[in-house]
Amino acid sequence: MASKVYIADMKSTTNSESMVKKLGKLFYKAGFHELIEKDDFVAIKQHFGEPGNTAFIRPVFTREIVQIAKKLKGKPFLTDANTLYSGQRSNSVDHLNSAIGNGFGYATVQAPIIIADGLKGKGSTEVEVNLKHFDNVRIASEVLEADVLISLAHFKGHELAGFGGTFKNIGMGLGSRAGKQMMHSAVLPEITESECIKCMKCVKHCPENCIIINEDESYIDHEICIGCGECVVTCPTDAISVEWESTSEGMEERQVEFTYGIVKDRKNVYINFITNVSPDCDCAGWSDRPIVNDIGILASKDPVALEQASLDLVNQAEPKGMLEDRDLKPGENKFKAVHPNTDGGVRQIDYAAEIGMGSKEYELVSL
Incomplete structure (x- = not known):
C-alpha cells in the first residue's frame, strides 16, 4: 500500500502562502498534530550548521514548529548530538555557540537547545535492534527521554552516503560520538x-x-x-585515529540501523526540506551552489516513502550548479553524479524498507 507524502511547493504570492506558513499547514495536513499530547517532551532534531555553512534549514522554520508544539501544550526543545570529526560542534560548548551563532538562540526560535549526548559526547545509551550489523546501537541519551521526535532534515548531498536526508539527520545525527564511529567504519581503530x-x-x-x-x-x-x-x-591527544574507510552501502545500512533504534516505539514526525540542495553535507564549513532549484518541503509519517519521494524529485529536476554541464538524463541519480564513489544513496532507502521501516511506494499529495 502506498504511503502518503505531503508536499508544499515553493510558490508564494501572499503572506498566507509564505513558506513558513506552508510548513505549518503541512504539519497539520500530515496529521502530525495528533501525535503531540499535553506535557509531551518534543525533541526537534535538525542540523544547526557548521559555522561558515549557509545551506542549513533557517531558524524561522524551526520557530514555526516550536510554536505549533507549544500550541498543542507540548514542551519543545531543539536537539542534536556532538560530531565525531574535529570541528566546531564536537563538544556541547562549541556546539551551542555554533548553533547560537547560526541564529538558533532562544530569542529567535523560542525554545531551548539540549545537546543530547552531553558535554563531551559520552552521554550514550545502548538500544537493542538485533539487525544485520548491530545487536545494539549507541544513541545520544537525552533524545530517548523525549515523547515525540520531530525530524527537520535538509535534503542534500553527502560524500559517503550519497545523500543526507531523514536517515542521516536521525541516525547519524543522534548517534553518540562513539555511535558515529560505529556507523562510519567497520575498520577498527589504531593507536599512533x-x-x-x-x-x-x-x-x-x-x-x-x-x-x-x-x-x-x-x-x-x-x-x-x-x-x-x-x-x-x-583520547586527549588524538593518538587513536578515526577510521573513515568504508563502503557506501555498508555505511548507509549502519546509519539506517541507528535510525531504527531511535524511532522504534516512539511517536515520530518526518519532514524533508528540498531547498538549497548543496552537493555536500551541512557539516562542511561552506556551501557550494545547489545542484537543483528549490523544490519544496515534504512530510510523511513514513520515512522510507519520504526519502524515496525526495530522491525522485531531485533526480527528475533540471541539473544546476556543478552538474549544469553534465549530460544527465531525467531521472538519473544526481547524487551519484556528484559523489561517484557512492551508490547515490539508494541502499539506505532499500535497506530501511527491507527491515520494515516503511514503504518505497508513495502517493504525493500537494497542499
Whole structure:
C-alpha cells in the first residue's frame, strides 16, 4: 500500500502562502498534530550548521514548529548530538555557540537547545535492534527521554552516503560520538604510538578491556575490540585515529540501523526540506551552489516513502550548479553524479524498507 507524502511547493504570492506558513499547514495536513499530547517532551532534531555553512534549514522554520508544539501544550526543545570529526560542534560548548551563532538562540526560535549526548559526547545509551550489523546501537541519551521526535532534515548531498536526508539527520545525527564511529567504519581503530602520552584514559573507558598500554607499547587488541569508538572519543591527544574507510552501502545500512533504534516505539514526525540542495553535507564549513532549484518541503509519517519521494524529485529536476554541464538524463541519480564513489544513496532507502521501516511506494499529495 502506498504511503502518503505531503508536499508544499515553493510558490508564494501572499503572506498566507509564505513558506513558513506552508510548513505549518503541512504539519497539520500530515496529521502530525495528533501525535503531540499535553506535557509531551518534543525533541526537534535538525542540523544547526557548521559555522561558515549557509545551506542549513533557517531558524524561522524551526520557530514555526516550536510554536505549533507549544500550541498543542507540548514542551519543545531543539536537539542534536556532538560530531565525531574535529570541528566546531564536537563538544556541547562549541556546539551551542555554533548553533547560537547560526541564529538558533532562544530569542529567535523560542525554545531551548539540549545537546543530547552531553558535554563531551559520552552521554550514550545502548538500544537493542538485533539487525544485520548491530545487536545494539549507541544513541545520544537525552533524545530517548523525549515523547515525540520531530525530524527537520535538509535534503542534500553527502560524500559517503550519497545523500543526507531523514536517515542521516536521525541516525547519524543522534548517534553518540562513539555511535558515529560505529556507523562510519567497520575498520577498527589504531593507536599512533608516537602520539600516545600513556594517560590511560582510553583504558579506563574501554568496555572490552582490549587496550594495552605499557612502557614499551600501546595497541588495541583487535581480536576483542568491538569498534565502539569510545577510545577515539576519550583520547586527549588524538593518538587513536578515526577510521573513515568504508563502503557506501555498508555505511548507509549502519546509519539506517541507528535510525531504527531511535524511532522504534516512539511517536515520530518526518519532514524533508528540498531547498538549497548543496552537493555536500551541512557539516562542511561552506556551501557550494545547489545542484537543483528549490523544490519544496515534504512530510510523511513514513520515512522510507519520504526519502524515496525526495530522491525522485531531485533526480527528475533540471541539473544546476556543478552538474549544469553534465549530460544527465531525467531521472538519473544526481547524487551519484556528484559523489561517484557512492551508490547515490539508494541502499539506505532499500535497506530501511527491507527491515520494515516503511514503504518505497508513495502517493504525493500537494497542499
